[in-house]
Structures are given as structure tokens and as C-alpha cells.
Amino acid sequence: MRRLGISIYPEHSTPDLDKRYIKLAHRYGFERIFTCLLSVSKPYEVVMEEYKDIISYAKTLDMEVILDVAPAVFDSFDISYDDLGFFAEMGADGVRLDLGFDGLKEAKMTYNPYGLKIELNMSNDVEYLTNILTHQANKNQLIGCHNFYPQKFTGLPYDFFISCSKRFKKHGIRTAAFVTSQTGEIGPWNINDGLCTLEQHRELSIDVQAKHLWATDLIDDVIIGNAYANEAELKLLGDLKRDMIELKVELHSDATPIEHQITLDEIHIRRGDISEYMVRSVEVRKKYGNDNFPIRESVPQQKGSVFIGNDSFGKYKGELQVILRDMPLDERKNLVAEVVEEERFLLEYIKPWSSFRLIKKL
Structure with missing residues (x-):
């Protein structure tokens, strides 16, 4: 089933605003949340407390939460790829690897005892996924998600996007990509010209972006990259037929x-x-x-x-x-x-x- 998602950035907002946004999105049929640890600079204990609180609230509404991480995050919090307990303690459903390891490490992660999903970066047209599968990864725990691009004219061109996405779809891996709100001003960085995957989407209405991603038949989940989309945009997406143009x-x-x-x-x-x-x-x-x-x-x-x-x-x-x-x-x-x-x-x-x-x- 195709799903809708939002993004939140607790380090640039407040718990009350994030919870209000999550509740509103849930009302319009959104099922998943992307949030980012890449730009977090607070101490371990503070990060754990803040994210645990907001994720706990999201779980009361049956929202799936994926945390965006990279090797630098593992180093910053002294986390080993052999033990993902830090993310499980937060209450996350999975981690997205913005930057990868060597294939073997990702494969090992898919067998983590916490049942965390391992989400791979889809925005590279290389044999990254094949390498991980060659190391006998648990494919049931693998999902994929494209990048978003905060700077104008840096988003993916369409043909490249299609080629990258096909690499995941042919293996039956669940896929996701980002659309941008025309009202959202919050992202992980101080540059925010919109947070979409495809450059051609940057100035389009949010529902047209989503229709296009689903029309390719290569993307399962559509996530709003920036926060906060307004209620009209959430309703537009919530009202869409997900299985028909x-x-x-x-x-x-x-x-x-x-x-x-x-x-x-x-x-x-x-x-x-x-x-x-x-x-x-x-x-x-x-x-x-x-x-x-x-x-x-x-x-x-x-x-x-x-x-x-x-x-x-x-x-x-x-x-x-x-x-x-x-x-x-x-x-x-x-x-x-x-x-x-x-x-x-x-x-x-x-x-x-x-x-x-x-x-x-x-």
C-alpha cells in the first residue's frame, strides 16, 4: 500500500509544534515520519530525551518513524553498527543510512535484534544495493528512500531518478521519495529552497508532485521534506487516490x-x-x-x-x-x-x- 509521510526537525523547532503537526498529518491519513540526526549537535542525553519524547507521541498515533543517520552520527554518539540499541531505545522503527558503509556492515544491520528497518539511500545509480544483497542481507528489513535537495537546481534529473529507482524496484524493495511544501521553511540545514527529490518538482503544487511520483509506478511512499506544510497541502495529499491517476x-x-x-x-x-x-x-x-x-x-x-x-x-x-x-x-x-x-x-x-x-x- 502506498503511504504518505511528513518530516520533522526537533533541533530546529519545539516539541509542541512538532506534536501539533504530527497530529494534523495523522488526521489526513499520513502514516510515516522522517526525522534527521545529521545536523544534531546536542549531547547524547539531551538528544535521547528529546527524540524519545516526540517518537513516543508519534507511536500513539501508529506513525512509523525513520531516523536519518550517517557514519559521522555513529562516531559522534559512539554507536557501533553491531549494536543499534541507541535507535531502538529512542523508539524508532528504522534508520536511514544517508551515507553507506561497505555492504557487509549494512547486511549485518538487517539482522539487528531490535527489528529496526534499514533504509538505504536510493539517489545513486551504482551497484550499492546489489553489493548489500550479495552479502546475504535480510531483504525483508531493507527499504529505500531518495535524498532531498535544499538548494535550487541541485535536485535529481528525471532520467537519473528513474534509473536509480528501478534498481530497488526490481528487487521488490519498498521505496520513498520527497516532495516539497510551498509553505514549509524548516529543514536540517540553513538553506531551504524547498526539499524535493526531483528538481522539476520544486515549484509545482504539492499534489502534482505526489501524483507524478506515484505515476512512475516506482515510488511507494511520498514524504514531505520540509516542515511545516500547511493544512491545505496536507488535505490535498490526503485526498489523493493513491492507486490511480x-x-x-x-x-x-x-x-x-x-x-x-x-x-x-x-x-x-x-x-x-x-x-x-x-x-x-x-x-x-x-x-x-x-x-x-x-x-x-x-x-x-x-x-x-x-x-x-x-x-x-x-x-x-x-x-x-x-x-x-x-x-x-x-x-x-x-x-x-x-x-x-x-x-x-x-x-x-x-x-x-x-x-x-x-x-x-x-
């Missing part, structure tokens, strides 16, 4: 009630023998074939436009089509809606036989 549309003013119903109330399935010019939802024409679709003034077919066959279209009357490539006008079709510009790039992820929905932009 949903595209926001603006309805055409002349569309009829039956055209509204077909567009918004149906789960559409792309025809399997696909066209490069359009996504065809043909099942709806069978259901609505006896309804009337009066002919309206025709307009050119442009990428992102949504049409329904009108009364002059014979057996194709009632068929819904989402345009992928610009085409000449066709008087046999009525324009009913437009996919919002920000989401048009997601059309390429509607594969043969894919289910998808169109929802009204609010």
Missing part, C-alpha cells in the same frame, strides 16, 4: 449535465489498442449511448482538451477522449473540459488499460 480539469461552460456526469463521475479506462493522438475511454459510450449529445460549435483539438462524441458521431457517440497531440477540429465531438496546464505532463503516464479519473478543479 487523477487529473484536475476545468469544465467548459457549454457542457451539458450528462457530459459533466460522464467526465467527472466515471472511472475511465484507456483503450488497450492505444492511439498516439488521444486517450480513449470507450466503456462510457456503451453506458450512455442512448443519451442525447447535441451538436455544438466545434473547436480545434489541443493537448489536454477533453471531448465527448456528439449525436453526429454514430457508434462513437458518448465516447470520452483526452487529446494528447494537437489535431484539426472535428465537428462530431463536443469540447467538455480542459486538463489544467500544470498536470498535462501526467497524461503520458496513462498507459494501455490504465484506469484514471477526471476531477473538477476547485
Whole structure:
């Protein structure tokens, strides 16, 4: 099951603010928390007390908590990779290795007696995971998570992201990546231009970022990298269909009630023998074939436009089509809606036989 997560940074906030944020996120269906020890500079006892308190609260809401660590953290707190009791005492469910060891050490960690999950950094296109698996790691205790990038123009390019992610997916490892809130100002460092994994996401709406990650079919968990996302953003993510592409549309003013119903109330399935010019939802024409679709003034077919066959279209009357490539006008079709510009790039992820929905932009 795909999950949603938030990030908290106790060293840059207060327990009350963090707990309030965790409670709000839980209300909107978030299930996991990322938090970071990389930038912590407080003494061992203080860190233990602060993190134990906030993690304990998160556990009362059944939130999974993963701690981001690196070899320097092990050295700072005099922790051995052979004994992860420090993290277990905090109450964490796992540790994320921002920087790795030698493969053998990671493999040994997966057999820790505390049942802690070992989360690997996914943002390197090398044989790191293969090396760990070669050392007979307990794959059931391995998960993966990409980095986030606080500085503009340093996030991952799309093709590289895909290549890195495939390395984990082919082994059945659970994956995660970060999206950025447009309101969050807190991260682990003093630079925060947004905390996303993919550079192309930095200025996008938070729900579009999440839709894109899930549309790749390579990411299981979507985590907000910066704190604090506002309630509207949390709700946007909480309301998303996690297993289906949903595209926001603006309805055409002349569309009829039956055209509204077909567009918004149906789960559409792309025809399997696909066209490069359009996504065809043909099942709806069978259901609505006896309804009337009066002919309206025709307009050119442009990428992102949504049409329904009108009364002059014979057996194709009632068929819904989402345009992928610009085409000449066709008087046999009525324009009913437009996919919002920000989401048009997601059309390429509607594969043969894919289910998808169109929802009204609010």
C-alpha cells in the first residue's frame, strides 16, 4: 500500500509544534515520519530525551518513524553498527543510512535484534544495493528512500531518478521519495529552497508532485521534506487516490449535465489498442449511448482538451477522449473540459488499460 509521510526537525523547532503537526498529518491519513540526526549537535542525553519524547507521541498515533543517520552520527554518539540499541531505545522503527558503509556492515544491520528497518539511500545509480544483497542481507528489513535537495537546481534529473529507482524496484524493495511544501521553511540545514527529490518538482503544487511520483509506478511512499506544510497541502495529499491517476480539469461552460456526469463521475479506462493522438475511454459510450449529445460549435483539438462524441458521431457517440497531440477540429465531438496546464505532463503516464479519473478543479 502506498503511504504518505511528513518530516520533522526537533533541533530546529519545539516539541509542541512538532506534536501539533504530527497530529494534523495523522488526521489526513499520513502514516510515516522522517526525522534527521545529521545536523544534531546536542549531547547524547539531551538528544535521547528529546527524540524519545516526540517518537513516543508519534507511536500513539501508529506513525512509523525513520531516523536519518550517517557514519559521522555513529562516531559522534559512539554507536557501533553491531549494536543499534541507541535507535531502538529512542523508539524508532528504522534508520536511514544517508551515507553507506561497505555492504557487509549494512547486511549485518538487517539482522539487528531490535527489528529496526534499514533504509538505504536510493539517489545513486551504482551497484550499492546489489553489493548489500550479495552479502546475504535480510531483504525483508531493507527499504529505500531518495535524498532531498535544499538548494535550487541541485535536485535529481528525471532520467537519473528513474534509473536509480528501478534498481530497488526490481528487487521488490519498498521505496520513498520527497516532495516539497510551498509553505514549509524548516529543514536540517540553513538553506531551504524547498526539499524535493526531483528538481522539476520544486515549484509545482504539492499534489502534482505526489501524483507524478506515484505515476512512475516506482515510488511507494511520498514524504514531505520540509516542515511545516500547511493544512491545505496536507488535505490535498490526503485526498489523493493513491492507486490511480487523477487529473484536475476545468469544465467548459457549454457542457451539458450528462457530459459533466460522464467526465467527472466515471472511472475511465484507456483503450488497450492505444492511439498516439488521444486517450480513449470507450466503456462510457456503451453506458450512455442512448443519451442525447447535441451538436455544438466545434473547436480545434489541443493537448489536454477533453471531448465527448456528439449525436453526429454514430457508434462513437458518448465516447470520452483526452487529446494528447494537437489535431484539426472535428465537428462530431463536443469540447467538455480542459486538463489544467500544470498536470498535462501526467497524461503520458496513462498507459494501455490504465484506469484514471477526471476531477473538477476547485
